[in-house]
Structures are given as structure tokens and as C-alpha cells.
Amino acid sequence: MPDQKRIALLIDCDNVSHNSIEGVLEELANYGLVNVRHAHGDWKNPALAGWAEKLHPNAIRPMQQFAYTKGKNATDSAMIIDAMDLLYSKGVEAFALMTSDSDFTPLVLRILESGFPVYGFGERKTPQPFVDACSIFIYTENLLAECVSSESVIGVKPKSRNELRGDTSLVRLLRTAAEKTAEDDGWSLLSKVGHYISNNSSFSVINYGYKKLGDLIRSTELFEVDMRNGGTAMYIQDSRKNS
Template sequence: MKTGTRVALLIDCDNVSSGAVESVLEELAKFGAVNVRHAHGDWSRREMSGWTERLHPNAIKPIQQFAYTTGKNATDASMIIDAMDLLYSSEVDAFALMTSDSDFTPLVMRILESGMPVYGFGERKTPLPFVNACSQFIYTESLQQQGEEKDEGAEPLKKRSRNELRGDTALVRLLRTAVEKTSDDDGWASLSRVGDYISNNSSFSPINYGYKKLSDLIKASELFEFRQDSKLVFIKDTRAR
């Protein structure tokens, strides 16, 4: 992503815990500056107290939305309107949606049609249609676990084992397809090109498997050979031997 990228973070406070917001902001810093930070919800509700404590320290602007009718989610409508206003404002280059609600799937698809990436953050209960629609989706539980690892005395990040990685057929298919589509005639593929292919074709993130880097996950799977050529890293499917 280009230097100086402006990211808009929109938070659905009704459907995601406040505990991961700092970790989300740290993750988004890899993609650009989060110049828009809006938290949508009914701030008159007692349940919002956890979010209230995190607004000022993280420079997040609360957007008040009263629940006018029982059973209707006014917060969703408020957040969608906010996103569309920002989309046409030319003030942002990417979006981040922090929610576990699949109702935002059409919004993600609309933003993607405009050529902007959408980074999704939600709990493991998040329905797959929303997860798969995002440019990249990270489970907040994985981010929190990664953040806790930095604390002294905290348990190390739980990584999926070799057998667990190999047992995930969707993951294995994704990795092998990425290598196949980006490899030369000799079967070797640049790791950077493999990463680009994966990011362009899925919402995959190694963090969801307990790894900070794609290369670490691929090594742990033991499905590929590694070769270093100067500063470039190449991988090859072990089945191609």
C-alpha cells in the first residue's frame, strides 16, 4: 500500500468487544495512518461503559445513535451512512470495519467496487460471508492474544501445529494454489509474489493461525521447500520434487 495511506476505522460497538481496539489500531498502523476513528452506538446504554473508557485514550470519536424502534438496528444504518459519506469525500484511501455483523457485507462489496481495500476485524462468531468479503479479516481474539504476548509473564502466542495447518484443507489449497499460480517453470515462486496473490484473492491473515508472518506459517506447515537467492526468498511445493 502506498505511503501516506489514510484509513477510516468505523466501529460497530453493538457487535464487538472494546478489549481489542488498541490491538486493531496497532495492526492498522501497518497499512497507513488511521485519520478517521468513529465509534457508532447508543451511548446512553449502560453496556457501552467499556467502550466509553477507551474513546479518549485512543482519539476515537463517538457517534450517537439512539435505538428508535425495538428490534431495529439503527447503529447499522448510521455506520453505513457514515461510510458512504467518507467514500465520496476523497478524504480516505482505505476502510477498516470493526464488527461481527454480516449485515455489513454489502457495504464491504460496495467499497471494494470503488477500488479501496476493506480490513475487517471481528470476533470468531463473525459469519463467513462478511469474513470472506473483506480484503483481509483478522479475528479480534487472535489480536488480543498477540498483544498479551508482549506482557511480561504472559503465555506465548498459540500457534497452529504442523498437523493442524495441514489438516485445514482450505488453507492448504490456498497456499498451494498461490505457489502454483506465481511459480516459474521450475516450480519455484517468490515468497513476496505468493503473499501478493493471497492478499489479492482472499481475506487470509496469518495472525488468525497464531503467526505474525506468512513465511513463518508456511515454514511451520512443512509443505514447501525454501531457497534464499540474495535478498529474495523462494518456495516450492514439496510435491513437485
């Protein structure tokens, strides 16, 4: 079994719900092993009771932060210190920040500068600067276990063709990725398209209700699809090239 990337998950319990933690851990399993799990907050605060119930079942270590001064967020400062300690310890190879607070945007940029990917998880209220800064960002509402239905195994109904096409930012991203990775024959290998997207945005197919990039691209009906190498390699081309 190949070595798994070691991931540090830091949770800002003051600014994100406990309801999606199982979904977050399940998603992170696709990227590596979450060997550090720290939940920051004032555990004397009754508002964190829901989080307290999630700690033991999910092997999460509570990090106590006392609110020494009213109106000041001690959790933010403690999480930043924790992240920097882990960064210099060289015990992890990636970070996951579960928060809806844009104050962590500078931290994300600092971690990225050190060559570590940052997986962001936050609620829909998360400010765009933090979303855009992360290597990948997933809205936690899409990972709620109680939302799972027969229509979608990840908790949210896939967006329709018209909804996908109506998202101009998404359409621009997909078309640009296909154009930049096109081979001499004008077709783009899906894996290279995905690699380009991951290097240039915080895009995640999960936010659109899909588990695979290929499924989302097919649903947009914006690209021609050609399956090669016995159906194991998916190539795409902008449909406008043949019109």
C-alpha cells in the same frame, strides 16, 4: 518518509468487544494512517461503558445513535451512511470495519467496487460471508493485549504443523498461490505468493498465530524453501514436485 494510506476505522460497538481495540489500531498501523476513527452506538446504553473508557485514550470519536425503535438497529444504518459519506469525500484510501455483523457484507462489496481495500476485524462468531468479503479479516481474539505471552507476540499460540496441515482450505490456498506464481524454474517468490493470496482471499497469518507468511509456510513443511539474493529473497516450491 513515504505517504501513508489514509484509513477510516468504523466501529460497530453493539457487536464487538472493546478489549481488542489497541490491537486493532496497532495492526492497522502496518497498512497506513488511521486518520478517521468513528465508534457508533447508543452512548446512553450502560452496555457500552467499556467502549466509553476506550474513546479518549485512543482518539476515537463517538457517534451517537439513538435507538428510536425497539428491535431495530440504528447503528447499522448510521455506519453505512457514515461509510458512504467518507467514500465520496475522497478523504480516505481504505476502510477498516470492526464488527461481527454480517449485515455489513453489502457495504464491504460496495467499497471494494470503488477500488478501496476493506480490513475487517470481528469476533470468532462473525458469519463467514462477511469474513470472506473483506480484503483481509482478522479475528479480534487474536489481538487481545492480555493474551500476549512469551510464546507469541501477537496474542495467540502459533498453530502447529499438524494443525496447519489439517486446515484443507489453508493448504489449498497456499498450494494454489505457489502454483499460480511459479517462475520458469518451478519456484515461487514469496512476495508474489503473498500478493496472490491477498488478491484472492481474506487470509491473514495472524489468525494462525504468525506474524509473517514465510514463518507459517515453513511451519507447514509442505514446501521446499530456497533463500536467494544473499538471503533477502525467499522462494518456495511444493514438496510434492520432488517426491
